[in-house]
Amino acid sequence: MSMQTVVAIYTGQGLADPLKKVFQELLPQVRLVNIIDDSLIGDVVRAGHIPEVVNRHLIQYYRHAEEIGADVILNTCSSVGDVADEAREQIGVPIVRIDEWMADKAVASYSRIGVLATLPSTLEPTLRLVSRKADEAGRQVQLVSGLAEGAFDALISGKPEEHDRLLLETAKRVAETADVLVLAQGSMARMEETLAEATGKPVLSSPRSGVEQVKAILEAASVAKNGS
Numbered sequence: 001m002s003m004q005t006v007v008a009i010y011t012g013q014g015l016a017d018p019l020k021k022v023f024q025e026l027l028p029q030v031r032l033v034n035i036i037d038d039s040l041i042g043d044v045v046r047a048g049h050i051p052e053v054v055n056r057h058l059i060q061y062y063r064h065a066e067e068i069g070a071d072v073i074l075n076t077c078s079s080v081g082d083v084a085d086e087a088r089e090q091i092g093v094p095i096v097r098i099d100e101w102m103a104d105k106a107v108a109s110y111s112r113i114g115v116l117a118t119l120p121s122t123l124e125p126t127l128r129l130v131s132r133k134a135d136e137a138g139r140q141v142q143l144v145s146g147l148a149e150g151a152f153d154a155l156i157s158g159k160p161e162e163h164d165r166l167l168l169e170t171a172k173r174v175a176e177t178a179d180v181l182v183l184a185q186g187s188m189a190r191m192e193e194t195l196a197e198a199t200g201k202p203v204l205s206s207p208r209s210g211v212e213q214v215k216a217i218l219e220a221a222s223v224a225k226n227g228s
Contacts, residue, residue: 003029004030004072004222006027008073009035010034011054011079015187015207019076019186022208035064037061041077050121054080073091073095074095074096074214075098078097078098078125078129081099084096096210100129101212101213102204102210103126103129103130103133106130109180110141111141112144113130114145114171114175114182116195117146117183119152144174144178146171151167151170178201181199181202183195189206189207
């Protein structure tokens with residue numbers, strides 16, 4: 001039986017190692033190929049939206065992943081999730097948004113959903129995703145927006161403690177009116193337990209649930225192929 005291949009597309013360096021560990025745990029038998037272009041997130045942050053050049057590059061990477069032999073493509077960056085949605089019609093293999101199952105879980109179980117992010121360019125797409133998932137599920141939800149201003153700059157300036165402090169302050173504020181906290185960026189997953197303890201609210205993050213969705217698609221494809 002040939003080994004299944006997952007190609008993960010990254011717009012920055014930060015998530016590659018943590019995600020590799022999740023893959024080793026949940027999908028140890030899968031061939032994981034990483035495509036990393038850390039110019040992309042810089043372009044998105046500067047523009048405040050997805051510029052056409054980033055859109056074009058991502059589509060090229062999806063096509064490249066298809067040529068590599070991907071059974072599933074994992075789009076790891078929430079800021080460019082909308083491109084992944086659009087690309088599904090052009091690419092012949094499934095594309096998973098890392099945050100999709102996280103959003104599904106949030107709307108399935110909670111009515112007041114707080115979304116935490118350190119960048120407006122990630123906050124807005126995640127709010128849209130959660131809202132769309134609620135519509136698809138026929139659920140009425142209230143979204144509480146939590147932008148930790150200055151946290152991203154602190155992180156890239158080599159001040160992780162300042163990043164964490166600002167994120168924690170924002171989480172506490174949002175938790176006052178939310179039943180659950182959703183972490184818009186995969187890189188925030190390391191704060192999951194800290195934020196849950198500090199706020200007393202459940203916290204959902206995307207890396208693990210994203211890989212769980214990839215695993216479900218691979219298993220379904222394997223069953224279909226073997227006809228069992």
